[in-house]
Amino acid sequence: MSEQIYGESKQLGQQLGVDDFLADGFDLRRQLAEFLKLSPEELEQRLPRSTEHLAALHPGAFDPQRAEVFYEQNVGDAHLLELAAWHLNSADYIADTLRLQQSFAKGELLDFGGGIGSHALAAAALPTVKQVWYVDLNPHNRAFVEWRAQQLGLAAKLATGRDLDDPKLPTRFDTIVCLDVLEHLPDPAGQLEVFATRLKENGTALMNWYFFQGFKGEYPFHFDDPQLVERFFLTLQRHFLEVFHPWLITTRAYRLMPKGFIDRLE
Numbered sequence: 001m002s003e004q005i006y007g008e009s010k011q012l013g014q015q016l017g018v019d020d021f022l023a024d025g026f027d028l029r030r031q032l033a034e035f036l037k038l039s040p041e042e043l044e045q046r047l048p049r050s051t052e053h054l055a056a057l058h059p060g061a062f063d064p065q066r067a068e069v070f071y072e073q074n075v076g077d078a079h080l081l082e083l084a085a086w087h088l089n090s091a092d093y094i095a096d097t098l099r100l101q102q103s104f105a106k107g108e109l110l111d112f113g114g115g116i117g118s119h120a121l122a123a124a125a126l127p128t129v130k131q132v133w134y135v136d137l138n139p140h141n142r143a144f145v146e147w148r149a150q151q152l153g154l155a156a157k158l159a160t161g162r163d164l165d166d167p168k169l170p171t172r173f174d175t176i177v178c179l180d181v182l183e184h185l186p187d188p189a190g191q192l193e194v195f196a197t198r199l200k201e202n203g204t205a206l207m208n209w210y211f212f213q214g215f216k217g218e219y220p221f222h223f224d225d226p227q228l229v230e231r232f233f234l235t236l237q238r239h240f241l242e243v244f245h246p247w248l249i250t251t252r253a254y255r256l257m258p259k260g261f262i263d264r265l266e
């Protein structure tokens with residue numbers, strides 16, 4: 001998208017549709033190069049090696065005690081490049097997650113583990129969304145997304161925070177978006193419990209997960225312990241009821257399990 005059109009969206013704040021994402025990831029290459037102070041050529045050299053580079057940072061077998069430290073301190077700006085390469089190379093897949101988000105997003109929206117902000121920015125541009133709350137442990141990711149929001153004229157509708165204990169966050173959200181994050185958490189079931197207390201009764205949670213380290217071990221930082229995964233699914237089924245949507249079979253929509261619903265089934 002041209003600078004001029006982004007200039008227009010600065011005033012309108014409504015121009016960030018799925019087609020805009022498919023065109024250039026919401027101006028991602030230019031913004032990333034500028035933010036990281038790289039030339040366009042340097043950026044193109046670093047993007048293809050970014051997954052390998054992130055995997056190489058990983059200290060080895062995942063120590064649950066160190067997962068937060070890894071994302072907050074060790075990763076630095078490596079995740080920005082890895083996520084950018086992924087969103088640019090798998091744009092059709094990300095576009096479907098944006099279409100899904102567009103179908104459900106409303107009110108106070110939490111993007112938990114928001115990464116480079118594609119979903120948070122797109123949500124902030126939706127008229128159905130009152131405010132986006134982007135939460136991510138990584139300070140580089142937060143700074144990049146705050147800067148992107150300013151560039152795109154969306155700063156008034158997008159606030160960032162490190163974690164859900166941040167007092168400026170609402171107690172409950174109308175929409176929770178948590179995409180490609182749960183497999184990075186040492187206690188994904190515990191995170192679901194938290195989401196269940198922070199989702200409004202008529203709200204929707206959009207979630208996916210990939211509890212797998214990759215066929216070539218390219219995601220050593222993903223948790224895959226069978227007991228952890230089993231606890232995750234038990235918790236999911238206890239608290240959430242799936243809502244059908246036609247966009248993706250890997251990313252699911254949920255509402256809170258109606259009270260007493262499971263008891264009535266038994």
Ligand SMILES: C[S@@+](CC[C@H](N)C(=O)[O-])C[C@H]1O[C@@H](n2cnc3c(N)ncnc32)[C@H](O)[C@@H]1O
Pocket residue numbers: 068071079083112113114115116135136137138141162163178179180181184185
């Ligand atoms: C694979 S990225 C996904 C980013 C984004 N949701 C997307 O779909 O592109 C995982 C993100 O989760 C963040 N993260 C990891 N652990 C977290 C935690 N405990 N709390 C908040 N964010 C976390 C990482 O910093 C990273 O940005």
